[in-house]
Amino acid sequence: MTIIEPAVLHALTNANQILCISHINPDGDAVGSLLGMGWLLRHMGKQPTLALQDAVPHEHQVLPAAATIITAQAANYRSDVQERAFDLVISLDGSSPDRMGNAYNSAVHGQAPLLVIDHHITNTFFGDINWVAPECAATCQMLAYLADALQVPLTGELAECLLTGLVTDTLCFRTSNTTPAVLEVAQRLMQGGASLVDITQRTLNRQPFAMIKLWSLILPTIQLEDGVIWAAADQPVFAQAGLPVGDTGLSSYLVTADEAAMSAVFVQKQEPAGSTSVECSFRAKPRYNVAQLALSLGGGGHPAASGCTLAGTLAEVVPHVVGLMKTARREQDRQLSYAQ
Ligand SMILES: [Mn+2]
Incomplete structure (x- = not known):
């Protein structure tokens, strides 16, 4: 079981203006964890801003609330992301600061604490608070444990977003980091309503x-x-x-x-x-x-x-x-x- 430091829960509970970002060239775990964190925070009564430098890939645009992610192509990217002050910034699935791209603007965002949530073993601990769990196969798996700790049910939109990251980062449970704990989380997300077959078909079993x-x-x-x-x-x-x-x-x-x-x-x-x-x-x-x-x-x-x-x-x-x-x-x- 992955330990969540009290500082992580404390930062989430106390912040109101929250910017959530993930990495450039976003994959299923980047988009899934970004949207999953959005659903988690909304469940806590907060209204987070979700941002990415690069566009959401076509296959992930159907994820719930994907259209709310502000990307660099959007007219309000500068005013609502790069030049807006927040009281917490959360970086998801990024192993080093450059992975955040220009969604993170240190001149403005550097005023707020940076919370890093990531599962890459190469993570450089670039945040003020760092929750790095290489034993997890996806950042989405970490967010399932975070939801448990915050007593948010793993159902509906949250479950669909989190299962997407778990499926894409494990190539549908085929990689060597697919532990029993990964399958246990996947099982709970399916019980919460996420469709494994739909997600696999949409993300791994198709190509243009x-x-x-x-x-x-x-x-x-x-x-x-x-x-x-x-x-x-x-x-x-x-x-x-x-x-x-x-x-x-x-x-x-x-x-x-x-x-x-x-x-x-x-x-x-x-x-x-x-x-x-x-x-x-x-x-x-x-x-x-x-x-x-x-x-x-x-x-x-x-x-x-x-x-x-x-x-x-x-x-x-x-x-x-x-x-x-x-x-x-x-x-x-x-x-x-x-x-x-
Ligand atoms: Mn990942």
Whole structure:
């Protein structure tokens, strides 16, 4: 059971003007925990402001109250988020301050205490109050325990939002951090009315055709060496597929190769200043670890799934990072053989 420090409950109980934010490029756990916290706070009689720098992905827009999230595209983002003073700011599912993007404005928001609620083992404890629970598979799992502590029932909208994060972060209960406690929380959320089949279908069992088209353009670049499989994509393939440059979801697929212990997908992006950066998305098979690798490159994540963004081009970044992955894979194989 996860311990909740009294300071966390105290901060929530005493604040009234509350800003809740989650991370850039939001996933199901980011949106689910953000909305879940919204429902929790409304249940306590508060009216929180929910904000994200980046847009809510299409598949999560149907979640209850998703339309109330203020994103950078909204006309009132500056006045109601960036330039508004609050008496508590809550960062959900973010492992480091940069993950909050420009939804957090330290000049204004720095006046209020920052409460960090996160389950990433790479969390840098950047809040004034930090509740970090790496034993939880999702931030949404932590919020289920928070609801218990605040005597808020795990039903209705809250249950639907929280089960979404649990399903997406565990790839529907398939990752190695899917403990009996995860299933126990999922069971209670289902008993509270959340539909596992609807959430799985909406989040994991579907793709726009353009995404499958994108995969067909990226897959010819795959390489496999020394237990490391990788692929690379630059902007033109996204344009050809008709998609904005972003996450491909391919690294989870690549790591299913029998011969691979780790995977990476590299996506080159154009930065506003004219330079380029490469987004690296890593996956590892059970017993292997890509969290440390991502952290050493300025990113973060979990042992089985992590990422980072590096300045440069594919030609500069890929050989360097693949070399580091091969070294990490060899060292981890050595440790695994000692352990046997
Ligand atoms: Mn998460």
